[in-house]
Amino acid sequence: MFDFRGVEDAQTLAQAIVNTIHDPLLVLDERFSVLAASRSFYETFNVDAAQTQGRLLYSLGDGQWDIPALRTLLETIIPARTAMDGFEVEHNFPGIGRRTMLLNARQVVYAEKPGKTILLAFTDISARRLIEREKEVLHERTEDLLHQKEVLLQEMQHRVANSLQIIASILLLKARAVTSDETRRDLHDAHQRVLSVAEVQKHLHQSGGVDQIEVASYLTTLCHSLGSSMTGESQPILIRVMAQDGKIGSDQAVSLGLIVTELVINAVKYAFPYQKAQAAVLVSYEVSGSDWKLTVSDNGVGKDRTLSERAGPAKTGGGLGTAIVTALVRQLGAQIEMDGGNAGTTIVITRATFLSRPPSVD
Incomplete structure (x- = not known):
């Protein structure tokens, strides 16, 4: 153990320790008079040692430390708990303005002599509180x-x-x-x-x-609306939707919805020119990552009718429905294929992002 030669040596060491602490620190006696203060205390609050040491804390300066919250801490909380951390005080200090301080206090009781000492440290959190308020x-x-x-x-x-x-x-x-x-x-x-x-x-x-829409519920509701407005008792047509769960952007949904609308309208209008039992149109949507496939098929007349013919009366360059579908498919970066056999017509629109790698020559 280090052997101090005298009280002066011990005080010198204690003051040196106090001065090395970054945050302002006060050492008080049991009557709250200042025994010592750290260099950072003097610098922070713009006071000097002559005006501080030996004086009652509450009388420092022009009474700027006579703060009700501080009195509560020192006179009520510390005697009961011995220590307190993070006691927040907001006060307008002369010379430096309004500050928010966190006070940490410790009561030191000595074994060999009466009396006690209180260590009082200050942390300025004004900037932090300002940022929090902002x-x-x-x-x-x-x-x-x-x-x-x-x-x-x-x-x-x-x-x-x-x-x-x-x-x-x-x-x-x-x-x-x-x-x-x-x-x-x-x-x-x-x-x-x-x-x-x-x-x-x-x-x-x-x-x-x-901006994201559930494809399955969207297509189901859309096709239900189309079926309710277009099919009648004279030729009932079942419009069924089979779609995997997934979401697409609203801009894609608009294009996809218009495509489905055109193809379903065409199927209802042209695939069943005469009565057919169990007439049906199936709309399916499959998805794999960013790739997807939309299929609209029917069990109508099929045969060799082209998309242009199914889109309406023959016109130069195809009907309006064909132009709309073609433009929307191109806008979605997809491809369209059609199979018109005796069992009906199937139109497949596929968006595939996979690109085959050209074979290397060894």
């Missing part, structure tokens, strides 16, 4: 902006839904008013296309405005 304000502003965005999005969705309903209603009214069968047919087709877009908008609204 984060809280930013969080509140963000929440407010998100709420405003949600309100605007709901309002936009409501207006879009109303607009689509108005357009669909106008198209049906026009279809009833015209005398041309071809024009009436085109208006009915346009009505179905508007409904397919409306179905995407409806799913976006039900999903809380997110």
Whole structure:
């Protein structure tokens, strides 16, 4: 054990230890008078040793340390607990402004002599609290902006839904008013296309405005809507959907929905020119990673009818349905194939990202 030659040596060592501590530190006697203070205490609070040592803590400066919370710590909490960590005090200190301090206190009781000493350390967390408050304000502003965005999005969705309903209603009214069968047919087709877009908008609204749509429920609802509006008792046609679980972006969903709408409309209109028992259209969707395959098949007349013929009356360059499907398939980066045999017609649209590697020559 180190043998101190005198009290002065012990005090010198103690003061040196105090001065090496980074945070401000005070050593108080049992009556809360300052026995010693660290260099960082003087630097932080802009005071000197002559104005500090030997004086009552509460009377330092102009009474800036006569803080009710500090009195509670020293006079009530410390005697009962002996130690306290993280006692937070916010106060306006002359010369340095308002500060938030964490106080750590320890009571030292000596075995061989009466009295006690209190060690009081300060950690300035003003910058940390300022950052936290700024984060809280930013969080509140963000929440407010998100709420405003949600309100605007709901309002936009409501207006879009109303607009689509108005357009669909106008198209049906026009279809009833015209005398041309071809024009009436085109208006009915346009009505179905508007409904397919409306179905995407409806799913976006039900999903809380997110940009991802569940493919299975989307296609099921879309085809149910198409079946309800296009098939009748004279020729009942079952429209069935088999889709794997998965999500796609709303922009892709719009294109996919329009493609399905066109192909289902064509199947219902042209695959069953006469009564057929158990007439059916099957829509299937398979997915593997970023690759997917959409298949629309029917058990209708099939044979050698081409996609252009199935899309409507023969026109130069194909019908409108063909042009729409072709453009949307190209937009999705997919390929389209058609098989029109005696058992019906199958149209397959595939998006495959796999590229074969050319064989190497050894």
